[in-house]
Amino acid sequence: EIVLTQSPGTLSLSPGERATLSCRASQTVSTTYLAWYQQKPGQAPRLLVYGTSNRAPGIPDRFSGSGSGTDFTLTISRLEPEDFAVYYCQQIQTSPRTFGQGTKVEIK
Amino acid sequence: QVQLVQSGPEVKKPGASVKVSCKTSGYTFTSYGISWLRQAPGQGLEWVGWRSGYNGNTNYAQKFQGRLTMTADTSTSTAYMELSSLRSDDTAVYYCARADKSAWFFWGQGTLVTVSS
Numbered sequence: 001e002i003v004l005t006q007s008p009g010t011l012s013l014s015p016g017e018r019a020t021l022s023c024r025a026s027q028t029v030s031t032t033y034l035a036w037y038q039q040k041p042g043q044a045p046r047l048l049v050y051g052t053s054n055r056a057p058g059i060p061d062r063f064s065g066s067g068s069g070t071d072f073t074l075t076i077s078r079l080e081p082e083d084f085a086v087y088y089c090q091q092i093q094t095s096p097r098t099f100g101q102g103t104k105v106e107i108k
Numbered sequence: 109q110v111q112l113v114q115s116g117p118e119v120k121k122p123g124a125s126v127k128v129s130c131k132t133s134g135y136t137f138t139s140y141g142i143s144w145l146r147q148a149p150g151q152g153l154e155w156v157g158w159r160s161g162y163n164g165n166t167n168y169a170q171k172f173q174g175r176l177t178m179t180a181d182t183s184t185s186t187a188y189m190e191l192s193s194l195r196s197d198d199t200a201v202y203y204c205a206r207a208d209k210s211a212w213f214f215w216g217q218g219t220l221v222t223v224s225s
Contacts, residue, residue, distance in 0.1 A: 035211035037153075044203055044218050045153065050211035088153055092211065096169050097143065097155040 002027055002091050006100035012108040019076040021103045023089035028069050033093035036065055036074045039102075040085045048087075049074060079105070110134035112204055112216035119222045125192040128219045130204035137161050137185035141207035144178065144189045146200040147218075154200075158207055159187060194223045 003026040013019055023034070031052040037045035047056040049065035052072060062077040076083055084107050089100040115129040130142060144156040157168035159178040168176050175192045187204060202219045205212035 032210055044215040046215075047211050047213050050213075056211070056213060090153075090211070095158075095167055097145075097158075099153040099155070101152050 004100035006103045010104045014108045021074040023072040025070045029091045035090045037088045110214045114216040114219045117220040127190040130187040132185045142187040143205045143207040146202045148200040199223045
């Protein structure tokens with residue numbers, strides 16, 4: 001099983017600041033199969049980035065993904081009020097599909 | 109547009125079974141699989157299993173083997189997830205998602221399953 005470890009657990013930032021979220025895999029993940037999701041309370045997760053760096057339809061360009069091998073990053077260039085949420089990375093390379101434990105981006 | 113609409117909340121007693129539906133529209137049901145996952149209160153996302161829309165093949169997370177069944181009715185483009193021998197730690201919101209090759213683009217709204225005596 002591929003274990004994904006996200007850091008930090010919580011990120012306290014102000015609107016307008018840059019957020020950098022990390023996702024480390026226990027073994028190599030093809031860039032094709034690494035995705036990021038955003039989840040707000042009471043809502044289903046929403047796909048932000050797929051294939052490591054491809055924004056999903058309708059996702060603003062302040063969200064960007066990068067990485068390779070075992071280290072992946074989601075960057076939010078300038079936080080908007082609606083970006084405060086929990087973010088999960090996911091691998092769909094192998095079964096079982098796994099998620100990181102999440103990073104909560106909260107208002108400082 | 110692609111939509112996945114799940115059935116309503118359920119309350120079950122320990123030992124009972126629950127069957128959650130996921131009605132899809134806006135795409136060819138047999139061209140994509142459906143993944144199911146769950147989220148316990150205040151916790152992260154846990155993959156439950158997957159069923160192929162093409163041939164009905166399934167792949168279940170090991171911890172659910174023996175008490176999980178995923179089926180579908182292709183005539184109504186609806187997927188089902190049935191979990192038996194429910195325990196209190198099965199209390200969670202269960203989600204279905206269309207299993208695209210590189211990510212899960214479309215999700216159901218979630219179904220809260222509460223297991224309580």
